[in-house]
Amino acid sequence: GENVEQHPSTLxxxxxxxxxxxxxxxxxxxxxxxxYKQELGKRPQLIIDxxxxxxxxxxxxxxxxxxxTAKHFSLHITETQPEDSAVYFCAAFPGGYGNKLVFxxxxxxxxxx
Amino acid sequence: xxGVTQTPRYLIKTRGQQVTLSCSPISGHRSVSWYQQxxxxxxxxxxxxxxxxxxxxxNFPGRFSGRQFSNSRSEMNVSTLELGDSALxxxxxxxxxxxxxxxxxxxxxxxxxx
Numbered sequence: 013g014e015n016v017e018q019h020p021s022t023l024x025x026x027x028x029x030x031x032x033x034x035x036x037x038x039x040x041x042x043x044x045x046x047x048y049k050q051e052l053g054k055r056p057q058l059i060i061d062x063x064x065x066x067x068x069x070x071x072x073x074x075x076x077x078x079x080x081t082a083k084h085f086s087l088h089i090t091e092t093q094p095e096d097s098a099v100y101f102c103a104a105f106p107g108g109y110g111n112k113l114v115f116x117x118x119x120x121x122x123x124x125x
Numbered sequence: 126x127x128g129v130t131q132t133p134r135y136l137i138k139t140r141g142q143q144v145t146l147s148c149s150p151i152s153g154h155r156s157v158s159w160y161q162q163x164x165x166x167x168x169x170x171x172x173x174x175x176x177x178x179x180x181x182x183x184n185f186p187g188r189f190s191g192r193q194f195s196n197s198r199s200e201m202n203v204s205t206l207e208l209g210d211s212a213l214x215x216x217x218x219x220x221x222x223x224x225x226x227x228x229x230x231x232x233x234x235x236x237x238x239x
């Protein structure tokens with residue numbers, strides 16, 4: 013089955029710097045890759061997603077890149093702000109009936125002001 | 126549209142008891158997935174229901190069970206509670222099955238087993 017590895021487990025950056033979180037997946041058939049942000053005590057919320065027919069997607073300060081050959085995808089946050097501090101989860105969906113979304117272990121991002 | 130709701134939000138039980146958690150998906154969504162979240166363990170998949178059928182099951186013991194009703198509302202049950210079952214239980218709904226469409230999470234039920 014699909015396996016998703018996420019790095020780093022914790023990341024501290026200075027406010028205004030960029031943050032990059034990387035995930036690798038094992039199933040080459042995976043075709044959907046969402047990223048969730050979970051603030052302390054709150055539910056995970058989708059912040060951006062990408063499908064396998066696209067290499068990059070941006071939404072304001074957030075971008076996701078996908079390298080299907082290397083089977084990895086990354087979340088890029090530019091001009092980080094204290095409110096970006098949260099746990100970020102990547103996930104991959106292998107596609108096809110009977111499969112399920114597989115999550116990475118999460119990255120704790122701390123933005124220091 | 127109203128978001129995913131879960132009841133109760135907080136629960137305290139003792140070892141050996143059983144508990145039932147409820148999840149109401151976004152209107153029109155037919156898939157409900159359940160996850161257990163503990164510190165350091167991330168999101169552990171429990172099971173997924175689609176159109177009242179269990180489509181997928183994670184690696185949890187048989188004490189964990191669930192069901193889905195015709196209105197897509199779902200319940201999960203944990204019998205013979207153990208201390209290690211203390212966790213945040215999240216459900217997520219989506220229009221289609223499996224996760225190829227966006228999953229929207231509920232606020233979770235925080236279960237404490239004493």
